[in-house]
Amino acid sequence: MILNFFKVLNMKKTTLLLLTFFLNATALFSQKYLNAQESDPMKMGWMQGFPTSEKTLALASDGSFFKFPALRYSVCHMRQFLPTTEVSAAQKNRYNFKVKLDPKIDKLEFTPLESNIKMSWSESLYKNYTDGILILHKGKIIYEKYFGALKPEGIHAAMSVSKTFTGTLGAMLVSEGLLDENKTADFYIPELKNSAFGDATIREILDMTTSLKYSEDYSDPKAEVWIFSAAGNPLPKPENYAGPKNYFEYLQTVQKDKGKHGEVFAYKTVNTDVMGWIISRVTGKSLTRLLSEKLWKPLGTHVDGYYQVDASGIAFAGGGFSANMRDMGMFGEMIRKKGYFNKKQILPKSLIEDIMRGGSQQAFKKSVYSSLNNWSYRNMWWITHNKNGAFAARGVHGQTIYIDPAAEMVIVRFASHPEAKNAKIDPTSLPAYQAVADYLMNK
Amino acid sequence: MILNFFKVLNMKKTTLLLLTFFLNATALFSQKYLNAQESDPMKMGWMQGFPTSEKTLALASDGSFFKFPALRYSVCHMRQFLPTTEVSAAQKNRYNFKVKLDPKIDKLEFTPLESNIKMSWSESLYKNYTDGILILHKGKIIYEKYFGALKPEGIHAAMSVSKTFTGTLGAMLVSEGLLDENKTADFYIPELKNSAFGDATIREILDMTTSLKYSEDYSDPKAEVWIFSAAGNPLPKPENYAGPKNYFEYLQTVQKDKGKHGEVFAYKTVNTDVMGWIISRVTGKSLTRLLSEKLWKPLGTHVDGYYQVDASGIAFAGGGFSANMRDMGMFGEMIRKKGYFNKKQILPKSLIEDIMRGGSQQAFKKSVYSSLNNWSYRNMWWITHNKNGAFAARGVHGQTIYIDPAAEMVIVRFASHPEAKNAKIDPTSLPAYQAVADYLMNK
Numbered sequence: 001m002i003l004n005f006f007k008v009l010n011m012k013k014t015t016l017l018l019l020t021f022f023l024n025a026t027a028l029f030s031q032k033y034l035n036a037q038e039s040d041p042m043k044m045g046w047m048q049g050f051p052t053s054e055k056t057l058a059l060a061s062d063g064s065f066f067k068f069p070a071l072r073y074s075v076c077h078m079r080q081f082l083p084t085t086e087v088s089a090a091q092k093n094r095y096n097f098k099v100k101l102d103p104k105i106d107k108l109e110f111t112p113l114e115s116n117i118k119m120s121w122s123e124s125l126y127k128n129y130t131d132g133i134l135i136l137h138k139g140k141i142i143y144e145k146y147f148g149a150l151k152p153e154g155i156h157a158a159m160s161v162s163k164t165f166t167g168t169l170g171a172m173l174v175s176e177g178l179l180d181e182n183k184t185a186d187f188y189i190p191e192l193k194n195s196a197f198g199d200a201t202i203r204e205i206l207d208m209t210t211s212l213k214y215s216e217d218y219s220d221p222k223a224e225v226w227i228f229s230a231a232g233n234p235l236p237k238p239e240n241y242a243g244p245k246n247y248f249e250y251l252q253t254v255q256k257d258k259g260k261h262g263e264v265f266a267y268k269t270v271n272t273d274v275m276g277w278i279i280s281r282v283t284g285k286s287l288t289r290l291l292s293e294k295l296w297k298p299l300g301t302h303v304d305g306y307y308q309v310d311a312s313g314i315a316f317a318g319g320g321f322s323a324n325m326r327d328m329g330m331f332g333e334m335i336r337k338k339g340y341f342n343k344k345q346i347l348p349k350s351l352i353e354d355i356m357r358g359g360s361q362q363a364f365k366k367s368v369y370s371s372l373n374n375w376s377y378r379n380m381w382w383i384t385h386n387k388n389g390a391f392a393a394r395g396v397h398g399q400t401i402y403i404d405p406a407a408e409m410v411i412v413r414f415a416s417h418p419e420a421k422n423a424k425i426d427p428t429s430l431p432a433y434q435a436v437a438d439y440l441m442n443k
Numbered sequence: 444m445i446l447n448f449f450k451v452l453n454m455k456k457t458t459l460l461l462l463t464f465f466l467n468a469t470a471l472f473s474q475k476y477l478n479a480q481e482s483d484p485m486k487m488g489w490m491q492g493f494p495t496s497e498k499t500l501a502l503a504s505d506g507s508f509f510k511f512p513a514l515r516y517s518v519c520h521m522r523q524f525l526p527t528t529e530v531s532a533a534q535k536n537r538y539n540f541k542v543k544l545d546p547k548i549d550k551l552e553f554t555p556l557e558s559n560i561k562m563s564w565s566e567s568l569y570k571n572y573t574d575g576i577l578i579l580h581k582g583k584i585i586y587e588k589y590f591g592a593l594k595p596e597g598i599h600a601a602m603s604v605s606k607t608f609t610g611t612l613g614a615m616l617v618s619e620g621l622l623d624e625n626k627t628a629d630f631y632i633p634e635l636k637n638s639a640f641g642d643a644t645i646r647e648i649l650d651m652t653t654s655l656k657y658s659e660d661y662s663d664p665k666a667e668v669w670i671f672s673a674a675g676n677p678l679p680k681p682e683n684y685a686g687p688k689n690y691f692e693y694l695q696t697v698q699k700d701k702g703k704h705g706e707v708f709a710y711k712t713v714n715t716d717v718m719g720w721i722i723s724r725v726t727g728k729s730l731t732r733l734l735s736e737k738l739w740k741p742l743g744t745h746v747d748g749y750y751q752v753d754a755s756g757i758a759f760a761g762g763g764f765s766a767n768m769r770d771m772g773m774f775g776e777m778i779r780k781k782g783y784f785n786k787k788q789i790l791p792k793s794l795i796e797d798i799m800r801g802g803s804q805q806a807f808k809k810s811v812y813s814s815l816n817n818w819s820y821r822n823m824w825w826i827t828h829n830k831n832g833a834f835a836a837r838g839v840h841g842q843t844i845y846i847d848p849a850a851e852m853v854i855v856r857f858a859s860h861p862e863a864k865n866a867k868i869d870p871t872s873l874p875a876y877q878a879v880a881d882y883l884m885n886k
Binding site: 055 | 525679723724
């Protein structure tokens with residue numbers, strides 16, 4: 001039938017149709033998405049100058065501004081779509097990195113996981129839809145690239161890398177004695193007494209070993225994540241909406257699952273949002289203000305970051321942070337240097353050592369992340385327990401702060417990969433980071 | 444009946460009731476609003492930490508977050524409610540003011556307009572619901588105070604002071620030859636051909652002498668401003684919404700009124716938004732980016748400002764700017780110094796001299812603002828033509844940048860007065876500014 005159809009067309013049209021068919025087939029069967037170069041948000045011309053309606057990515061109720069390829073623009077401009085609140089950068093004692101770029105890194109080769117075809121570092125950046133990548137070695141910038149919509153002075157959504165900031169601040173308050181990690185959440189927030197968090201300890205929340213009746217399966221329309229999302233949506237609620245109106249109301253309703261707290265690592269965003277609430281309750285400050293005062297200002301950051309907020313102005317602690325890449329690098333380097341950065345001890349050394357020792361590998365093994373062999377989760381950091389002792393902050397679509405103590409290396413990557421899950425992105429990332437580490441250790 | 448009612452109560456209750464009655468009567472008949480101290484947004488506890496639902500000021504479709512007294516919080520936190528886009532501050536060569544505070548200013552006295560009772564400067568700040576006030580004399584800070592929700596490193600909505608930035612940038616492009624002030628808008632934007640702007644010149648738009656069928660009377664439900672507001676609203680449109688979806692679509696629909704362009708000063712926000720479009724078209728840049736590159740960075744500002752945007756990410760040129768007070772002071776001082784500031788000529792001297800000469804006083808006299816005796820409007824600045832040659836940027840609820848060349852004085856004021864109209868605020872402002880000017884000139 002297709003052949004018959006082609007016969008009625010002249011040669012030129014046939015060629016065009018065949019080409020279209022071939023391209024569609026390619027798209028369908030081998031490469032579902034536009035590649036990094038094809039989906040370049042600047043070439044798309046979205047939201048430039050005084051855009052026509054056709055070049056507009058609007059905030060629609062279907063969240064289309066956050067779907068690939070529009071995602072490639074919106075990750076760098078979250079606040080053009082949503083209400084936000086600042087994480088003020090330093091106004092004095094700003095830190096400036098020394099820069100000594102190493103041109104050899106682009107040519108480093110590695111073998112992606114589950115593959116036997118070598119790939120170069122520079123090739124991997126396109127494969128991963130990288131928007132920005134920074135490599136620090138012994139505190140100096142040795143590699144720095146910007147793609148897509150990201151500019152050196154710009155910001156990018158950190159997604160679940162945000163969790164690591166909440167976890168680190170929570171652990172800091174434990175160090176300072178403002179929080180007792182063995183006390184349950186209801187001790188600090190009585191309103192949580194009848195929720196799943198009521199009898200969960202601060203430690204269980206920080207390490208996400210709570211047992212929650214809470215599904216983050218976006219493909220299930222009955223998953224609790226949808227109620228969470230509706231509650232956190234800052235826009236006016238629909239007229240007949242009867243659900244929780246903000247994080248404050250929603251978190252009190254989370255129920256316990258069958259298991260006990262403390263036994264299985266279960267990566268669920270609401271743990272971080274509850275930690276944000278606990279942090280605010282014991283300090284009397286918003287998470288954004290505390291992050292600015294305790295980290296962003298002492299680090300000497302240059303660019304105000306921001307959090308997406310709910311209708312009450314509450315920061316989305318579990319995933320709403322956007323920040324500048326070099327500023328993220330300052331944070332990563334401070335952690336690598338066990339809290340010391342910009343001429344001061346910003347976090348206690350013991351806190352970083354606790355993160356590096358990691359959480360329960362047994363609890364991790366029982367989780368859906370068991371394919372990440374021997375890993376653990378501590379204070380909202382991912383600990384690889386590899387030979388270099390690497391650990392990381394990780395967010396969907398390819399965000400990371402990757403710290404390799406043995407190689408004295410910190411990598412920050414922002415990306416806008418079409419697929420959310422890191423399982424799709426790790427194969428061309430983790431071995432690439434290891435290749436750079438190996439190179440630096442033998443340099 | 445009231446007396447009978449009191450009889451049944453004991454004395455204490457009666458006193459209380461009488462007091463309540465007196466306070467209510469006072470509120471009804473002489474002072475409709477909570478005063479500045481009573482409406483202090485920090486004491487109200489709104490949006491602090493992890494606020495309960497009762498302490499929430501949410502973005503509702505009725506815009507309640509922007510009504511007094513909620514306004515007192517939201518003016519300093521517009522981006523907690525709305526999508527925004529940055530006006531990036533300087534990353535290098537930041538300017539630092541010299542400070543030499545003059546304690547005598549608080550005690551200066553003046554007679555408010557239409558009154559014969561003297562008022563002190565410090566008293567006027569509460570009367571005006573001042574959130575922040577800065578006085579520069581010969582370029583030094585001699586007075587600086589913060590109230591309400593404003594912090595030194597914070598930002599505040601500039602409201603129609605925003606227009607002055609659009610007008611100044613438009614006039615700059617005229618100076619640079621990128622715009623010809625005698626050409627009509629359709630020369631630069633053919634899409635405007637069939638709108639009222641089609642045959643309006645750049646000069647008429649910059650001086651707001653266009654003749655537009657456009658009412659900004661918010662009390663008239665049929666006023667065009669409602670269509671403009673709906674178009675500019677960044678939130679997803681209601682399901683059956685058939686109107687313009689952004690500024691780009693709306694501005695093309697504005698129709699001409701009976702009169703000719705160029706004859707009467709008619710203060711209408713859409714002129715500024717059209718100028719924003721023209722600026723973007725001829726420079727290929729968004730207004731926010733141009734403002735950052737041409738003014739905010741060269742001035743050496745410290746804090747990123749931002750604009751409220753529509754669904755297409757287009758800045759609300761006519762009223763959407765929020766900025767830091769000292770940064771506003773840098774802009775004002777640069778204008779007073781005829782374009783020279785932070786060791787460079789930022790705007791051409793001739794441009795500032797053109798603003799200071801003013802626009803048509805005849806066109807102004809025919810406007811609804813005729814009570815502002817002898818004033819004129821030029822490049823979206825208000826020119827007083829008083830003996831000191833003072834001129835100003837002005838926004839509703841009390842925002843201003845007031846420049847007095849003779850007194851070598853610049854005043855920046857941010858406020859959250861319950862009433863929008865400056866007619867309610869000028870009586871305790873304009874003579875107060877004159878009193879400071881007189882004092883400085885005789886010092």
